[in-house]
Amino acid sequence: MGFFNRLSNLIRTKYTTFKQQLDIGKNPLFSQLPDAVFIINTESHILSMNHQAKTLLGYTPEDRKNFLAKWMPNDMVDILKSNIHLTRNGESPTFNAVLLHKTGQKIPILFTLIPNGNDCIYCVCKDLRTINDYKNRISSLYDNLLYLQKITNIGSFDYDVALDTSFWSNQTYEIFGVDDCEFVPTWETIVQLIHPNDKKKYEETIQNSIDYGHDYELEHRIVRSNGEDRIAFQRGEAVKDETGKTVRLIGTVQDITEQKNLELKLIENEKQMKSVTDRLHVGIWSYDVRQNRYTLCSKGIEEMYGVAQQEFLEKNTTWFKYIHQEDLFYVLADFKRSMNGDEMTFKHRIIDANGNVKWLHHQVLPYQDADGTVIRLDGIIGDITKEKEQQDTLTFNANHDYLTKLPNRRYFEKELAETLHQSLNGLEMVAVFYLDLDRFKLINDTLGHEIGDKLLINVAKRLNHVLGDHTFLARLGGDEFAVCVKQFEEKDEVIRIAESIIQAMKEPFDLDGELVKTATSIGISFFPDDGLESLMLLKRADHALYKAKEAGRGKWMFYS
Structure with missing residues (x-):
């Protein structure tokens, strides 16, 4: 059992x-x-x-x-x-x-x-x-992080507020210039590495982050153990516990010394450039095509236009607002060609803010990217008003009589040749008057050259008053004048003009209280009947004048 x-x-x-x-x-x-x-x-x-x-x-x-x-x-x-x-x-x-x-x-x-x-x-x-595998990957990531921190010169840190201890990456030790085997990063030891002039700012920023849980960004200087000053940029984030109390600060620190030095050098270069451009007697501007705005306007432009620099930078239309209306079309056309990559040089007028007409010399330089697209236009403007006035004066003096201000013989022959060329294409007639003053030599000899000069000036004024729109008057020299008559259909119209001139010249001239009488005779030639060239027509009009004087003065006569 x-x-x-x-x-x-x-x-x-x-x-x-x-x-x-x-x-x-x-x-x-x-x-x-x-x-x-x-x-x-x-x-x-x-x-x-x-x-x-x-x-x-x-x-x-x-x-x-x-x-x-x-x-x-x-x-x-x-x-x-x-x-x-x-x-x-x-x-x-x-x-x-x-x-x-x-x-x-x-x-x-x-x-x-x-x-x-x-x-x-x-x-x-x-x-x-x-x-x-995770450990290997983490180790690889950690190694990569250390490598990236080294090549970017950015370190990391993790500060335990309660324990007053910090974990620093290798690059952080490198940036602060301390030995990771000897230096223990605590609040007190870290502050000792901050430049004396930046300590207060550093302490207040970190303390505010701890007290209020704020993230922060801070630029400050470091004094390394060898006495070298470096500039650091620190970015930190506050980590809070469940009660909202800041328990850690984690972040990065970057050595930006070289970057700041480059920035300072760039700022200095910009100041120097601005100083130079503002002292030049030209205006300099720059237009960013992609941003569709002007990025540079020198002091010289403000002086030329009488408009504040800022207005040019804020409003694109300001540049074209002051261009003379007669020049606006071709200025816009030249700017358009610059946008297509052509370097342009041109002259145009502006009416400045004070109403003054000025001549400007403009050079526009397009800047292209690697693809050939224009991304910027740079311009140089010079005020050439005085030079233009001087050039115009020289040109006027070269083409006009110094006494009467009428066109001279050379200018008359040039204009007559152009008129004949145009008339030849249209088969139109042109009349050429050759006239002089009767008894002019006697007036000069008896009353003096000053009265003679005044007489010539007043004769020019009276002729201008008598002649119509389709005529061109010139002084050939001495007491000789020439008139080109255009756009007539019958020779009777030419006769009426000649007779009005003769009649006008019979009226005495009051020259500073001195009444002077004179008269004129006129020789007339016709294009194309009497010649096809300006010199031939003048010569034959002069021959007709000689015949008119022989006929008794104060008369007109066609060339025959």
Whole structure:
């Protein structure tokens, strides 16, 4: 009877143990845990394993009837057994070992053994391949970060407010010029590295960030241990706990010394350039095509136009507002050609803010990108009003009589030649008058050359008054004058003009109280009847004048 009781108890115990094993295998944590889990006994016999374990090692459910130790390299078996032995004392050891995949591949595993009573042990296996991969990737990223910080000269920091300790990257130590083995970055030691003139600003900025949780940006100077001054730009972010209290400051610090030096040099160059351009007697401007705005306008332009520089920069239309209306069309055309890449030089007039007409010399230089697209126009403007006036005076004097201001012989011959050329194309007639004053030599000899000059001036005025729109009057020299008559259909019209001139000349001239009488005779030639060239027509009109004088003076006569 005792034997059967013992056998019954043994069967009951085995059944209970087996049932517990089945119950454990049905536990949701067992099936849903992301790691591989084996249920083993103290002999490493596999009682159950979850799906993740099958996936990890590639074994089928039939393969589970094995010992876990057989799925390990021989040198790892003793490690497993010694740690199983620890579970008998209620410990849950964790250790590194290797499991063999069904294909023979070695898989690094972090084992955790958890005793569960009745010689049952949970064996949780964390696949270290993913963790090691993460570690390698993190290490690679960290190395890359350090490299990037070095080549960009940007360091990072993490300051623990409560502990007053900081983590600094290698580049941060490099920027501050201190040894990472000797220097401990705390609030007090860091402040000692700040330039004395920037300490107050630095302390207030950091303290405000801590007190109010504000992020910050700060530019300040550093005094390195070798006495060298550097300029740093620091950007920080406040990290708060659940109560809203700032517990950490994390951020970056960048050495911007070279950048600031370049900026200062650029500013200095800009000041120098502005000083030079403002002192030049020319105006300089620059137009950004892509932004459609003027970016530069020198002081010289303000003086030329009588308009503030700022108005030119703010309003594109200001530039064309003051251009003389007669010149606006071709100025716009030249600017358009500049936009197409042509360098243009031209002259035009403006009417400045005070109503003065000025002549400007304009040079427009297009600047193109690599694709040949014009992205900027640069211009140089010079005020050439005085030069233009001098040139006009020289041109006028070269073409006009100094006494009467009438066109001279050269100008008359030139204009007559152009008129004949135009008339030849249109088969129109042109009349040429050649006339002089009667008794002019006698007036000069008796009343003096001053009266003679005044007489010539007044004769020119009276002739201009008598002649109509389609005539051209000139003084050929001495008391000789010439008239070109255009746009007539009958010779009778020419006769009427000649007779009106003769009649007008019979009226006495009052020359400063001195009444002077004179008269004129006129010789007339016709184009094309009497010649096709200006010199021939003048010569034949002069011959007709000679015949008119022979006929009794104060008369006109056609060339025959």
